[in-house]
Amino acid sequence: MAALTLRGVRKVLGENTILRGIDLRIEDGEFAVLVGPSGCGKSTLLRTVAGLEEPDGGSVALGDRDVTRAAPRDRDIAMVFQSYALYPHLTVRDNLAFGLRLRQVDEAAIAARVAEVSKTLDIAHLLDRLPKEMSGGQRQRVAMGRAIARRPSVFLFDEPLSNLDAALRAQVRVEIKKLHQSLGATMLYVTHDQVEAMTLADRLVVLNAGRVEQQGPPLEVYRRPVSRFVAAFLGSPSMNFLPAKIASDGRVEGDGVSLAYDAARYPALKPGDPVEVGLRPHDVSPASDGRVTLEVEVMEPMGFEAYAHGTVGAQGFVARLDGSAALPRPGERLALHADAGSVLLFHPETGRALDAAEPAA
């Protein structure tokens, strides 16, 4: 087991700069999730750690060892690929044993390790099958088993769940978490799915256009996003944004919105400053004296909750409602209330959070 340290990692492909200086430290045994939209460089960063890409600048260290120029096989890492990349001509047993055989582990030890791994992952009954004879979920387990069998110090996951259906994805997600708890290994996990990111991570790393936008414990990142980008990326449905101005009485006022905010959190703001108000759909609730007026256009009842889609002023807005209460009908106006503590304010041009922010990464 080892910590993983990246310093100023840059990568240029042709005319595109994919990574613009990534600094990251993942502690020994930590589960870090790299998250970001498509094209943000998260897969490239993972491949750079694996040694499949060579960085154009900066360094990668495993523990105290600089592995920037080391071949993948000399890095003591294992990787689970999005496509699983199982060797199609080998049985599950041989797939699991592949890396061990290359390292000339003796056959008895290999058999024991394969048995252990297949028991852990519940794939013992599949050992003699070929990859083409298995379902997607089974292949995914074998791919993880192949990584585990080698007992590397760092595990890399490249969107391992994206080829599974939703139900299976939820199940495997839990299993991966259990696995991490039982192995205690350092893991670096790439996904574009913010649910996976939130649920799995000890440390969440949000990447945007080749830079680390924010990192930290997932809940902290969720609650105190440093930018509109992070705020919008995490949470589903996504955060609502409304243009407004600071009023004189500790409120923000805008078209169809008038809300109190936590002035202590935003000491630098003066009346008249333009801001962007961020409100999560979950943080609003209907109230007769609510000062956010939503014109409902579409209702999405989900059972125990419901989403009301509509506009506030001229802006699109989504509100989560209690599914058991009477639901408004399209065309109705709904008055909504939000606690001052849940109102986030962003700079309307730079998109940075306006609170006494932690230094942006």
Add this chain to the structure above:
Amino acid sequence: MRASLAALLLLCVGVLAPGSAWAQRLVLWHAYRGDEQRALEGAVEAWRRAAHPGVTVEVLAMPFESYASKLESAIPHGNGPDLFIDAHERVTSYRARGLLAPVASLGEAEYTARFDDTAVRAFSSDGSLWAVPLSVKCVALYLNPALVHGEVRSLADLEALRSSLPRDSYPLVYEASSAYFHAAFAHAFGSGYLDERGRYLFVGDGAERSVARVLAMLDARTIPEEASGTLVSQLFLTGHAAAAISGPWLAAELGDRVRFTVQPLPTVPEAEGRSLEPFATVEGALLSAHAREPALARVLARALGEVPAAVTRARVGRQVVATREAWERSPELARDPVLSAFRRASMGARPMPTHARMRAAWEPARMALAKALRRDGTVRAALDEGARRFADVTRPLPRRRDGTLALLAVGAAALGLCLSALRRARDPDYRIALRRSASAYLWVGHAALAVGLLVVTPVVIGAATSLYATESGRSYYVGLANYVDILIARGGPLLATGSFYRVLLVTCLWTAVNITLHLALGVSLALLLSRPALRMKAMYRVLLILPWAVPSYVTALAWKGMFHRQFGAMNALLVALGGEPISWFARFSTAFAANVATNAWLGFPFMMVVTIGALAGIPRDLYEAASVDGATSWQQFWKITVPMLRPSLGPAVALGTIWTFNQFNVVFLVSGGEPDGETEILVSEAYRWAFTRQAQYGYAAAYSVLIFGLLALATRRRGSAR
């Protein structure tokens, strides 16, 4: 008005004339070209004008290569000529097929006396003269007066020139390893190739002494090694040879470019002073047994041998005419130094044996001579091997067998098939199924018919041929005798040269070595071409596929040229690297290597293309997974690339095996089976049985069926192993 009436009249005459009794028509076939063709046409026209103005003579020039087979198929069906010009060697075969009528009886001594003895002898048998002798062709001695001073009477006179000539020049050049040229030496030493009764002669004391004499000349550098026809004329033309043994064609080639004289071949002191006695080929006018105008055809044939026609043929066609009187009456001919020298040479020449077995004697004699001259074992052993080879090829054909049983079996099988078809047709389920798929059968019907006609029928006929033996163009049923003969190696040792098993071993070695090379070359090049870093990939790809795009026989001939001992690029390269030139086709190993090199060149592009396609289908992330798992590039190749290529390369290897197993072009054109037929593979061996050894089609067909069986078995096993 008057003109149109005349034209109408002429038209009527034209239409009526062929049918009328006085307008006769003759057809004359020949295979001459150039001057000889012009001379013949001139002579015929002169005869027609002078004596038979009402006769139409159609003089047809036929292609030389298929001349005999055209005659053999056309004459019995009445489509052949009334008379034709051909060489005397074929008379026996034509007579056996009943194609000829005699032109005179040998009793007409007055008539036969008009021609040179050699010529008359060539066409005489069973009391008749079978053609009007026209001309004699044989080889003679060309001398370069700039290098030869004084008379050349014996070989010793030529050998004496050695000391006065520079090292790169030779006293004598001729195609020493050609059986045709060696005949002169064999005859001088009392040997030959075949006697009148068809017995093989090129064995024993006289034959050995004749070969030893040639070896002595090679040792003394009197003659060059491995001389081909091209080399002979080149050396003589450039003044690097004092003398040459060659035919009239060399004179035509030399023209005015170098001064030369011609004389009959010299004597050999070691052969009790006898002269070298070359083969003579006598050409004559032969009469078809199915001529429409036999009497008139005979008149024309005889006329072609008369003085006026003979003089025309000699003057225009440069033929050494066989008509004595022509030489006596035409001072122009008598004064012509080249023609008269060839005439004198022809008088000392021996007509080529006419026995049907002569065709089977050439190959053993040529191989024996070649083996002895390259000093592969003793001369005696080489000649004895030739005799065995001849005996092998001319062994008695299998006995005729009663085909009734086989016919009954085939009939019973056919009947059984019909019955079972009938029974199935009555099954209602089957009829419903048939009706449902009727339209499908309609769609494939024409294709099935075409395949049936073009593929199945020839295959069945070919396979049936293997149950027959052929003698003088007539086939008879012999059952499985051909197969038995092949499988017991014709009674000889199982691994003797030319036995089925030996050739099979060579074929398997050939196939294995080739496929290995094809795979190694094809896969490595494909791997190189698939490297993402490589630039100008498309160009390399085209260049590497090119060998595949060139017709294989063109490639094979080009490679054969490169392996020539004297002019080949390979030996030039060896010499440039400080090595000794190699006689590539003198040893099995080098001849086999030459064949393999050619076929490797021909075969790797296919494997390369297949591999490139298969490589493109291997996902990149497998290599990434393997490299993360700890595999080096080498391990990635063996553990990922090779197993992933296997499914695509398997069928390609099966196909390549079949192609290589049957790669006739390369073996036939590059080594031609040299040395001694050792590099022959099964298909080329089958070809030899059919086309150079007494036309044993049945035997060759049995070979083909066995080849088919072996390949079917091999590919089936491969298929079921998967």
